[in-house]
Structure formats: C-alpha cells, structure tokens
Amino acid sequence: MISDLFEELESEVEKCISCGFCESVCPTLPAAGYDLWKGARGRVIMGKELLSAAKGNGTLNVSDSFYSCLDCHACLYVCPAGVNAGKVSHISKSIIAGDGIPGNQNPLARMIAMVTMHYMNPLGIGEKCAGWFTGMKADPDSTDLLYTGNMYQLMAYTDGMNRMRERMGKGMSKMMSSLIARFPGLIRLAPMKKDEATALKMDSTLSNIALLLRKSGISFNYLAEDEPYPGTFIYDLGYLDLFEQYARKVAKILRDSGARRIITVDPHTYDLLKNTYPKYVEGFDLEVVHYLDLIDGSSFSSGSESITYHEPCHFSLRQDAYNRPLETLRSVASVSLPPRSGRRTKCCGGPDELIFPELTHRVSQNRYDELRDTGAGKIVTACPICFSNLNKGPEVVEIGDYLASRLKN
Ligand code: SF4
Ligand code: SF4
Known part of the structure; x- marks a missing residue:
C-alpha cells in the first residue's frame, strides 16, 4: 500500500538532523562530482521533499536521486540518528514505482x-x-x-x-x-x-x-x-x-x-x-x-600468500554480517584489508551499472585503487557484480576460483 510506504518514509526521514556524517561514506557523492542529490544526506532531504510534493506542495522530479543510490547501507553505520538513506531511497523508489509521484517512473x-x-x-x-x-x-x-x-x-x-x-x-x-x-x-x-x-x-x-x-x-x-x-x-x-x-x-x-x-x-x-x-x-x-x-576447510592447503578481500555490502552491511568468506580466506592466506572494511566496507558501484553506468565506473575505479593500495598480490572478490566492476587488472580473482586453486591434490 502506497500510504504505508509514505508513513514508513516519514518515520525514517524525520529522524535526520542534517549533520552530513553520512556524506563522508556515501560512494555515489564523490562519484557524482559532489552533486548533493546523489549523496546520502541529499537523498534524505529529497525524501522529505517527496513527502511535501505528495501532500500537494508543488511538483518534483526525484527519480535520479533515489535510483542512483547503491543500496549499500554504508550511511546507516555512521548516522548518529540511525537514519538509513539506502532505506529512504528504496521506499521512495517503491512509491515512484507504484505511481505515487506521477511522472517520476524510470522507463x-x-x-x-x-x-x-x-x-x-x-x-x-x-x-x-x-x-x-x-x-x-x-x-x-x-x-x-x-x-x-x-x-x-x-x-x-x-x-x-x-x-x-x-x-x-x-x-x-x-x-x-x-x-x-x-x-x-x-x-x-x-x-x-x-x-x-x-x-x-x-x-x-x-x-x-x-x-x-x-x-x-x-x-x-x-x-x-x-x-x-x-x-x-x-x-x-x-x-x-x-x-x-x-x-x-x-x-x-x-x-x-x-x-x-x-x-x-x-x-x-x-x-x-x-x-x-x-x-x-x-x-x-x-x-x-x-x-x-x-565447504570443508581441511581440503585446502594453507599458505601465506598476501591477498586483500573486497567485502560485499550484502554480506557486511546487512543486519547479520556474513563473514564466512573472510574466515575461509584467512585460513588459506595472509589477508590485509583496505581501510574501508567490515561495517565500513565500500560498495563496488555495481548496483548502478544499468541505470547510471558512468557513476558505477567512478565508484569502482575508486574502490579498486583502495584495494590495490593495500599492496597485496591479489584482490579477492566474492560476488559476480563486484568481480565484474573491480576486474581492472590480472590480480583480481573470484573467491571460488581462488579457493579451487588452493585445493589439495
Ligand atoms: S548522518 Fe543521519 S542525521 Fe546526519 S545527515 Fe545523514 S541521515 Fe541525516
Ligand atoms: S545506501 Fe550507500 S549509496 Fe545509498 S545513500 Fe547510503 S551510502 Fe549512499
């Protein structure tokens, strides 16, 4: 029901104190040349505008702001008020998709x-x-x-x-x-x-x-x-x-x-x-x-090869973080993580690939550079979307391929 979505949106955006902390972690903000509306705080402000437009206070084109959100949830973990700008974007997209704001559908x-x-x-x-x-x-x-x-x-x-x-x-x-x-x-x-x-x-x-x-x-x-x-x-x-x-x-x-x-x-x-x-x-x-x-951990040969691991948002930034890939890699190699890791991991930019490919390109280049700066010999990914977007050099390898190469004979 659209009315439920409006209520849910209101309760999320009204918590925002507009401090801007979320902007420091939002990958799409720098990738969009610091265009406020393609960053976390901008999306929350836009959510408020959307509510105001829905109440009859003017018209608004809000689609790009929400559709460019990667839904990574990095903003949630730095927000002192507990606002999730990713959730604001998802609710807003759902209102738009349900024709709650006419003229904003993305074809x-x-x-x-x-x-x-x-x-x-x-x-x-x-x-x-x-x-x-x-x-x-x-x-x-x-x-x-x-x-x-x-x-x-x-x-x-x-x-x-x-x-x-x-x-x-x-x-x-x-x-x-x-x-x-x-x-x-x-x-x-x-x-x-x-x-x-x-x-x-x-x-x-x-x-x-x-x-x-x-x-x-x-x-x-x-x-x-x-x-x-x-x-x-x-x-x-x-x-x-x-x-x-x-x-x-x-x-x-x-x-x-x-x-x-x-x-x-x-x-x-x-x-x-x-x-x-x-x-x-x-x-x-x-x-x-x-x-x-x-997977049976005893089937791998252990070693000390230096690798880094790009943690996917849908493993590390969801309510119950899933760390099995990292634990498995640590049992077979020496893993050094980039500064943005764990609950601060940074999205590869992939979710924007079809609608905003240029944003994806900038976000993924930025993340690839961070991973390469760890100095590790290999960059291991654990998601087809992350792999496709970060595959900018021969050192990038998927975790399935990496682990298969470490199987004992
Ligand atoms: S960090 Fe939270 S409170 Fe601060 S601007 Fe972003 S959403 Fe609003
Ligand atoms: S979910 Fe990710 S891309 Fe979307 S506003 Fe939050 S930090 Fe930015």
Whole structure:
C-alpha cells in the first residue's frame, strides 16, 4: 500500500538532523562530482521533499536521486540518528514505482521489472544460463539445490546492453524501454551482445564452485534451463507488488524441485532469499545457505600468500554480517584489508551499472585503487557484480576460483 510506504518514509526521514556524517561514506557523492542529490544526506532531504510534493506542495522530479543510490547501507553505520538513506531511497523508489509521484517512473527500471516478470530472467535469456553445467551431472534425488540465480551468467551481457543504450541515445533508449515494458517479448529482438571472455570466466567460476562442493562431499540438484532469476532487480527497483507475486512463484519452483536446502553462490541472492523472501512469501521454510558454509576447510592447503578481500555490502552491511568468506580466506592466506572494511566496507558501484553506468565506473575505479593500495598480490572478490566492476587488472580473482586453486591434490 502506497500510504504505508509514505508513513514508513516519514518515520525514517524525520529522524535526520542534517549533520552530513553520512556524506563522508556515501560512494555515489564523490562519484557524482559532489552533486548533493546523489549523496546520502541529499537523498534524505529529497525524501522529505517527496513527502511535501505528495501532500500537494508543488511538483518534483526525484527519480535520479533515489535510483542512483547503491543500496549499500554504508550511511546507516555512521548516522548518529540511525537514519538509513539506502532505506529512504528504496521506499521512495517503491512509491515512484507504484505511481505515487506521477511522472517520476524510470522507463528502464520498469522495463527490467516487466521483462523479469515475463521471462523469469531480467534479459529473457534464462535458457542460455545453464551452459556452464554442460558435461556435469545433477543429483535429482538430493534435497540440496545449487541455486546460481543466473547472477554470474548475466554479467556477460551488461556491457553490451550499456553500449546499445549509448548508441541509441537517451531519448530513443527511453522510448524503447517504455515499449519493451509494455511488450516484454520485444527484448528478444534487441541486438544485445554477449561478452564471450566474461562468459567464459563466469562459467569457469561456477564450475569451480561445483568442484568445491563436490570435494566437500555435497551432492546437489540443479535446475539448469528451468532455474529462475531470484527477482533481485524487481525488489531493488521498488516494484514491491510485482516482487511479491514473483517471489511466490520462485519459492514454488524451488519447493517443487524437492529442495529443502538452497545453496546460493552470490551475496545478493543469499541476502534476498534469507532476509526478504520470508517477509513476502508466507510459510517460506527453505533453508538458505551460502556454498562456503558447506565447504570443508581441511581440503585446502594453507599458505601465506598476501591477498586483500573486497567485502560485499550484502554480506557486511546487512543486519547479520556474513563473514564466512573472510574466515575461509584467512585460513588459506595472509589477508590485509583496505581501510574501508567490515561495517565500513565500500560498495563496488555495481548496483548502478544499468541505470547510471558512468557513476558505477567512478565508484569502482575508486574502490579498486583502495584495494590495490593495500599492496597485496591479489584482490579477492566474492560476488559476480563486484568481480565484474573491480576486474581492472590480472590480480583480481573470484573467491571460488581462488579457493579451487588452493585445493589439495
Ligand atoms: S548522518 Fe543521519 S542525521 Fe546526519 S545527515 Fe545523514 S541521515 Fe541525516
Ligand atoms: S545506501 Fe550507500 S549509496 Fe545509498 S545513500 Fe547510503 S551510502 Fe549512499
């Protein structure tokens, strides 16, 4: 209900004392050339403006301020008043998506939501996401389900999609997005180019994750071409009513497969299934784990190689921080963390990639420089989005690949 969202927004923004502490940690503020409206405090002020406009006090274009938020929650951990500007942005996006502020809908966001609803994949390419499993066998009798959520596989298409939008220009891109939102089948006609090198890399990471599980004696089922995307974009972009329908559908598919335990491989799917699905899917009773929870630590050779680790926001900045990747890395190598780590970790910029690619580029370059400045020989990531955005040199490696390279013979 839009009225509930307005109430929730009011109770969050009215706590703000406008001190500006959140601006010191917000990755998008410097990346946007210190444009106030693309920083944490600006989003909270904009939230207040949105409420005022909704009460009939003038019109307002607020969309970019909220859609450029990375939803990293770094601001929450420095705010003396306990305001979460990421939450303000998410509630505001949900109001906009529900047409609570007419004229503010983002056509690209709507297109992604509608295509996902139609194909159970944000680009309509679900059947192409199982190629990495060719030659491997699932165990249909297992109650453990390996759930990639298509996340690694989608990374091969983001650059191509951004280049296509750049070639079209803003006006044409908006028009096409609106058209595809109305007729999602048209997405299949879009000349979206797959980046073959990224696809090979991502397929090999997924194979290494499967190898790590098998080496730890875990036999799992996998839905291959029938595997649905978890709905992350629909939720993040604020389409809450659609998300509720979608999450129920996904939960049914997972349950009907005979699964009791869902083995996730990325932080976004892990966080969404563990913390958001139970709020939207009544009786959601599937156990959700990350594959590293199941890995037998004794299968690795220990060592003292110098590495650094980029902690993903959806592991480190959520209510219950998930530190298993860091603990595992510490057991096999010498880990030095950048100054922004733990509850102060800094987002890779990835969540802005489709709507504000230029902001993503600046945030990720900044984070890559911080990680490189640790002087460590390798930069280890634990998320396909972080890897894609921070992969600016040969020293950047995914945790699945790194751990597979450390398996004892
Ligand atoms: S740190 Fe908190 S109180 Fe201060 S400006 Fe940001 S949101 Fe407002
Ligand atoms: S959630 Fe992240 S990007 Fe959004 S306002 Fe807070 S610090 Fe900035």
